[in-house]
Amino acid sequence: MALDKLTTTVTTKGQVVLPKAIRDKRCWRAGTLLTIENTPEGVLLKPASLFAPGKTTDVFASLPYRGKPKRVEEMEAGIAAEARRRHARD
Known part of the structure; x- marks a missing residue:
């Protein structure tokens, strides 16, 4: 199964289920906190940093x-x- 051609549906509550193949590839388990970035190409999901940004x-x-x-x-x-x-x- 090609990981770049999977689809999902937005629910009436605005929820999106990420396909298992993607979650497994990224090692995203239940409870993983993700950041959401709106880009010109679409929406980008990334794991949230465990630490606050600092100098x-x-x-x-x-x-x-x-x-x-x-x-x-x-x-x-x-x-x-x-x-x-x-x-x-x-």
Whole structure:
């Protein structure tokens, strides 16, 4: 079945059923939140973002670090130590 030639009907409530082949191809399960965009070619459906749009400066500033920069080896050692600590308490 060609996915680009499927049809559906708008109900009296304005609802549209997306064919199963499309939902499966897109991995859209029941409850998937979609955004709707009106374009010159038609209507575009896209999965809604799980996060509100933000600026990178907002994210980068959320965990400021004022100490001396760490080397990659130091960061890896810290991660390994925390993993060992968490594993030991289980």
